[in-house]
Amino acid sequence: xxxxxxxxxxxxxxxxxxxxxxxxxxxxxxxxxxxxxxxxxxxxxxxxxxxxxxxxxxxxxxxxxxxxxxxxxxxxxxxxxxxxxxxxxxxxxxxxxxxxxxxxxxxxxxxxxxxxxxxxxxxxxxxxxxxxxxxxxxxxxxxxxxxxxxxxxxxxxxxxxxxxxxxxxxxxxxxxxxxxxxxxxxxxxxxxxxxxxxxxxxxxxxxxxxxxxxxxxxxxxxxxxxxxxxxxxxxxxxxxxxxxxxxxxxxxxxxxxxxxxxxxxxxxxxxxxxxxxxxxxxxxxxxxxxxxxxxxxxxxxxxxxxxxxxxxxxxxxxxxxxxxxxxxxxxxxxxxxxxxxxxxxxxxxxxxxxxxxxxxxxxxxxx
Amino acid sequence: xxxxxxxxxxxxxxxxxxxxxxxxxxxxxxxxxxxxxxxxxxxxxxxxxxxxxxxxxxxxxxxxxxxxxxxxxxxxxxxxxxxxxxxxxxxxxxxxxxxxxxxxxxxxxxxxxxxxxxxxxxxxxxxxxxxxxxxxxxxxxxxxxxxxxxxxxxxxxxxxxxxxxxxxxxxxxxxxxxxxxxxxxxxxxxxxxxxxxxxxxxxxxxxxxxxxxxxxxxxxxxxxxxxxxxxxxxxxxxxxxxxxxxxxxxxxxxxxxxxxxxxxxxxxxxxxxxxxxxxxxxxxxxxxxxxxxxxxxxxxxxxxxxxxxxxxxxxxxxxxxxxxxxxxxxxxxxxxxxxxxxxxxxxxxxxxxxxxxxxxxxxxxxx
Numbered sequence: 208x209x210x211x212x213x214x215x216x217x218x219x220x221x222x223x224x225x226x227x228x229x230x231x232x233x234x235x236x237x238x239x240x241x242x243x244x245x246x247x248x249x250x251x252x253x254x255x256x257x258x259x260x261x262x263x264x265x266x267x268x269x270x271x272x273x274x275x276x277x278x279x280x281x282x283x284x285x286x287x288x289x290x291x292x293x294x295x296x297x298x299x300x301x302x303x304x305x306x307x308x309x310x311x312x313x314x315x316x317x318x319x320x321x322x323x324x325x326x327x328x329x330x331x332x333x334x335x336x337x338x339x340x341x342x343x344x345x346x347x348x349x350x351x352x353x354x355x356x357x358x359x360x361x362x363x364x365x366x367x368x369x370x371x372x373x374x375x376x377x378x379x380x381x382x383x384x385x386x387x388x389x390x391x392x393x394x395x396x397x398x399x400x401x402x403x404x405x406x407x408x409x410x411x412x413x414x415x416x417x418x419x420x421x422x423x424x425x426x427x428x429x430x431x432x433x434x435x436x437x438x439x440x441x442x443x444x445x446x447x448x449x450x451x452x453x454x455x456x457x458x459x460x461x462x463x464x465x466x467x468x469x470x471x472x473x474x475x476x477x478x479x480x481x482x483x484x485x486x487x488x489x490x491x492x493x494x495x496x497x498x499x500x501x502x503x504x505x506x507x508x509x510x511x512x513x514x515x516x517x518x519x520x521x522x523x524x525x526x527x528x529x530x531x532x533x534x535x536x537x538x539x540x541x542x543x544x545x546x547x548x549x550x551x552x553x554x555x556x557x558x559x560x561x562x563x564x565x566x567x568x569x570x571x572x573x574x
Numbered sequence: 575x576x577x578x579x580x581x582x583x584x585x586x587x588x589x590x591x592x593x594x595x596x597x598x599x600x601x602x603x604x605x606x607x608x609x610x611x612x613x614x615x616x617x618x619x620x621x622x623x624x625x626x627x628x629x630x631x632x633x634x635x636x637x638x639x640x641x642x643x644x645x646x647x648x649x650x651x652x653x654x655x656x657x658x659x660x661x662x663x664x665x666x667x668x669x670x671x672x673x674x675x676x677x678x679x680x681x682x683x684x685x686x687x688x689x690x691x692x693x694x695x696x697x698x699x700x701x702x703x704x705x706x707x708x709x710x711x712x713x714x715x716x717x718x719x720x721x722x723x724x725x726x727x728x729x730x731x732x733x734x735x736x737x738x739x740x741x742x743x744x745x746x747x748x749x750x751x752x753x754x755x756x757x758x759x760x761x762x763x764x765x766x767x768x769x770x771x772x773x774x775x776x777x778x779x780x781x782x783x784x785x786x787x788x789x790x791x792x793x794x795x796x797x798x799x800x801x802x803x804x805x806x807x808x809x810x811x812x813x814x815x816x817x818x819x820x821x822x823x824x825x826x827x828x829x830x831x832x833x834x835x836x837x838x839x840x841x842x843x844x845x846x847x848x849x850x851x852x853x854x855x856x857x858x859x860x861x862x863x864x865x866x867x868x869x870x871x872x873x874x875x876x877x878x879x880x881x882x883x884x885x886x887x888x889x890x891x892x893x894x895x896x897x898x899x900x901x902x903x904x905x906x907x908x909x910x911x912x913x914x915x916x917x918x919x920x921x922x923x924x925x926x927x928x929x930x931x932x933x934x935x936x937x938x939x940x941x
Contacts, residue, residue, distance in 0.1 A: 383805040383826035384798035390827045391789050398782050400767065415765050422758050423790065431751035431889065438750040440857060457854065459750035460757045487824065490807060519886070522798065 211237050211267030212260060212302055215339050221332065225488075227322025230312050234336050235295040235302025236260050237268075239278055240286035242340065249342045250284060251333060251361070251369075252293040253354030256482045257474055259301035262293040274351075276558045283565040289346065296357065297332045298324040298481045306405075306477035319405035324481040326353070326489040330361035334368060346572070347371040351554055352521065353482065356380075356489045359529075363494050366506035372533070373511045373568060375554050375561070376518055378525040379498055379532060380490040385520050388427050389483045392420035396476050405477050417471035420479070422463045430517035430550035434459055491532075502532035510540040511568045513561065518551040541568070578604050578634030579627060579669055582706050588699065592855075594689025597679050601703050602662040602669025603627050604635075606645055607653030609707065616709045617651060618700060618728070618736075619660040620721030623849045624841055626668035629660040641718075643925045650932040656713065663724065664699045665691040665848045673772070673844035686772035691848040693720070693856040697728035701735060713939070714738040718921055719888065720849065723747075723856045726896075730861050733873035739900070740878045740935060742921050742928070743885055745892040746865055746899060747857040752887050755794050756850045759787035763843050772844050784838035787846070789830045797884035797917035801826055858899075869899035877907040878935045880928065885918040908935070 216233040223229065237260045242249060252262055254273065263272035263279055278284045278291055295303040298321070306321040313320075337345060348369045350358025355377020362372050381389075399416030401407055443461040491501035510533045514526030523544055530542035543564045547553035554561055583600040590596065604627045609616060619629055621640065630639035630646055645651045645658055662670040665688070673688040680687075704712060715736045717725025722744020729739050748756075766783030768774055810828040858868035877900045881893030890911055897909035910931045914920035921928055 380807060382798065382807070383801035383824065384793070386807075386824050387789075387793050387801070387826050387830060390824070391786065391793065391830070394789070395762070395786060398786060399765075419758065419762060419765060419786070422754075422761070426751070426754050426758065431749065431886070434750035434754070440747060440749070440753075440859075457750065457753050457757070459754050463754060463758070492807075519798070 209261075209268035209270075211265045213237065214302060215336055217332075217335060221328075223322045224325040224327035224331070225323040229297075229304060229322070230310070232297065232304035232332065233302070233308075234297065234304070234332050236336050237262065237265065237293055238340075239263055239265055239291045240289050242290040242342065246342055247344065247346060248288060249290045249292060249337070249340070249345050250347045250349060251337060251345050251358075252278075252284075252291060253296070253329070253333065253348070253350035253357040253361070254293065255352035255354055256479070256486065257470070259299070260293045260295040260303075261301075262291075273555065277562070277565065283562050283569065284349070285569065288569075292337065292340065294333045294336050296329045296354075296482065298329065298478060298485065300475040300478040303332075305475070306481055307475040318477055321477070321481060323488075324485045326357045326360045326485050327364065329357040329485070330364060333357070333361065334365055337368065343368070345369045347373060347569075349373040349375070350377055351375040352377055352551065353486045355521075356486065359491060360489065362507065363491065363501055363504045366504060370507065371509040371572065372505075372507050373513070373565070374526075374529055375513045376515060376521045376526075376551055377529070378521050379501070379529050380492060381487050382525070385427075386487045388423065388520065389487055392423050393480050393483055395419040395423070396480060402476060405480075407476065412472075413476050414471050417474070417476055417479070418467040421467040421470045425463055425466050427520045428550055428552040430519070430548055432517055433548045433550060436548070438462065498528070498532055499535070502535055505533060505536050507533065507537040508539065509568075509572065510534075510537050511543065511564070512540070513543045513545065513554070513564060515545045515547045515550065515553045515557075515560075517548050518553070520551045576628075576635035576637075578632045580604065581669060582703055584699075584702060588695075590689045591692040591694035591698070592690040596664075596671060596689070597677070599664065599671035599699065600669070600675075601664065601671070601699050603703050604629065604632065604660055605707075606630055606632055606658045607656050609657040609709065613709055614711065614713060615655060616657045616659060616704070616707070616712050617714045617716060618704060618712050618725075619645075619651075619658060620663070620696070620700070620715070620717035620724040620728070621660065622719035622721055623846070623853065624837070626666070627660045627662040627670075628668075629658075640922065644929070644932065650929050650936065651716070652936065655936075659704065659707065661700045661703050663696045663721075663849065665696065665845060665852065667842040667845040670699075672842070673848055674842040685844055688844070688848060690855075691852045693724045693727045693852050694731065696724040696852070697731060700724070700728065701732055704735065710735070712736045714740060714936075716740040716742070717744060718742040719744055719918065720853045722888075723853065726858060727856065729874065730858065730868055730871045733871060737874065738876045738939065739872075739874050740880070740932070741893075741896055742880045743882060743888045743893075743918055744896070745888050746868070746896050747859060748854050749892070752794075753854045755790065755887065756854055759790050760847050760850055762786040762790070763847060769843060772847075774843065779839075780843050781838050784841070784843055784846070785834040788834040788837045792830055792833050794887045795917055795919040797886070797915055799884055800915045800917060803915070805829065865895070865899055866902070869902055872900060872903050874900065874904040875906065876935075876939065877901075877904050878910065878931070879907070880910045880912065880921070880931060882912045882914045882917065882920045882924075882927075884915050885920070887918045
């Protein structure tokens with residue numbers, strides 16, 4: 208563990224949104240920049256399903272973070288001006304309490320005894336970190352992908368604690384195409400005999416199921432258009448072994464294999480199941496009985512909704528739905544529909560498209 | 575086996591397009607209508623990956639076929655006027671020789687000893703059936719999905735044997751998004767321990783892998799738009815069992831489960847692998863070094879290319895590529911871009927959109 212990662216362990220019991228509780232959960236987080244005297248320059252960042260709190264490098268951890276080009280001195284999220292906080296989501300496995308953690312009440316790993324996770328729990332535990340840092344009201348909440356839904360949960364549940372919201376390639380709720388994809392990913396992991404109903408052996412996780420799930424993930428995170436340009440029908444230079452009659456012939460297959468192998472060992476499979484399921488469950492319409500009612504609970508001064516034309520997981524019509532809904536209660540709401548070809552993942556890889564829009568947002572705050 | 579299904583077993587050895595041979599292969603086929611005296615009213619139909627030759631009911635087999643509403647007396651493919659032939663693709667498992675068949679040279683099932691299958695083999699064996707029926711030149715070749723590529727292979731390899739071509743939701747070659755999807759489906763089956771490198775036990779096939787592959791199939795055969803309208807965030811009425819913490823909560827999940835279970839027992843997994851792989855391999859550009867060169871080998875009098883706006887597996891840009899390419903050598907080429915919401919499968923389920931276009935095609939032939 209790097210010195211950049213800080214941990215906050217709560218006293219007492221945390222009551223989960225759907226049912227159950229966690230005893231003394233821990234939240235891992237990192238921060239960049241300095242909180243000003245007025246304590247009004249804090250930005251809270253919610254990441255997607257898989258990343259840790261290490262969004263950017265710092266003196267305590269020089270390794271590049273998952274949004275390295277976005278956060279730092281002179282960058283769009285400028286740490287010369289803002290105090291940036293990124294929390295590893297509750298339920299994840301990078302320092303925060305999740306299914307892979309020890310349950311202090313039993314002394315054993317939670318595994319499937321972990322209560323049903325909701326993105327509301329991710330939002331509410333992040334608020335405890337924010338309050339611990341002495342911040343009453345955040346300048347901005349930013350959420351990417353699943354984190355956009357966590358951020359929306361934060362804004363609707365704690366409207367006094369946030370002034371501005373940036374949603375990036377996210378949605379007000381999951382629709383059935385995305386639910387079907389995530390449900391199938393979960394089934395791939397659960398179908399791997401090594402999963403053993405969540406009791407997989409240490410050092411022998413359900414790698415096959417995780418690899419399959421990650422490949423399906425990559426198919427939905429990128430776009431057909433990008434791959435047509437990038438790979439076409441190019442053949443792989445890794446010559447397939449003779450027994451692999453049906454695979455790794457085309458470059459796109461080798462690409463998926465490499466990406467899946469890099470990921471599968473690094474993420475706890477039970478944590479993945481809980482976070483994926485939480486993404487399906489979230490629905491802003493639960494706040495008042497309709498999306499409109501949910502949006503009306505927001506008290507934002509300014510909002511920005513960003514999305515990408517080629518995103519099939521969080522498509523543009525969901526970006527428009529978000530922007531329309533927020534603008535009903537926040538006149539300073541902007542929708543940025545980006546013409547990136549790299550699909551859902553564009554916010555991680557197509558910085559040239561995202562940077563100027565986020566820069567402009569923060570410049571407009573200063574006026 | 576119904577009396578509608580006919581079988582033709584070839585004499586001698588059939589040389590496969592990529593490598594290897596088959597000894598005395600059998601092709602199963604059905605026909606509807608009557609061949610006229612001039613023998614110029616025959617239509618050859620190539621189906622997708624999964625169907626049998628039973629495209630429509632007949633006296634010999636009253637069960638509805640997979641294109642029941644399209645083929646028959648007074649229907650768009652009118653058996654009062656045309657003699658319609660549908661062949662079960664070589665490599666499949668509904669009467670034609672495939673990996674599940676006995677190799678007469680060894681007395682054992684081929685399984686993975688079956689040679690690499692190409693859609694060229696599907697096309698060339700269909701021609702043998704056509705010739706056996708006494709037909710020198712087909713009025714029209716029709717191909718749906720994978721069958722559209724088999725049909726294109728037929729037209730480019732045997733230009734004297736066909737006058738007209740209808741391609742339905744198909745392409746001139748597979749692009750990397752579709753290759754990635756099919757490669758992952760194959761990996762799901764191959765990853766199931768019960769597959770046993772193709773030597774699965776009779777009565778104990780890799781059902782888990784097949785079920786996963788079918789679910790991914792359904793996700794790509796339908797559309798996000800259809801499912802948003804049809805299911806929204808509706809919950810399943812099948813109450814999930816307690817151990818199924820992560821599945822079958824939403825209606826779309828129950829739908830996929832039902833569809834996958836209906837399919838998985840009915841199709842041989844090795845046949846699936848071969849046919850899926852053949853779909854990836856086909857490339858019209860192999861005929862002369864470029865797509866343009868391939869198209870120039872066609873000698874069609876009339877062509878129709880149909881596709882659907884919401885199809886992500888064979889998207890509209892590939893329909894335009896096909897229509898543009900064919901029209902360079904066949905001035906009477908029409909492109910029909912249909913505004914169906916049911917994705918790739920629309921040709922099977924949205925008959926009201928497809929019927930009038932196909933009717934119009936055959937009416938224009940009579941003029």
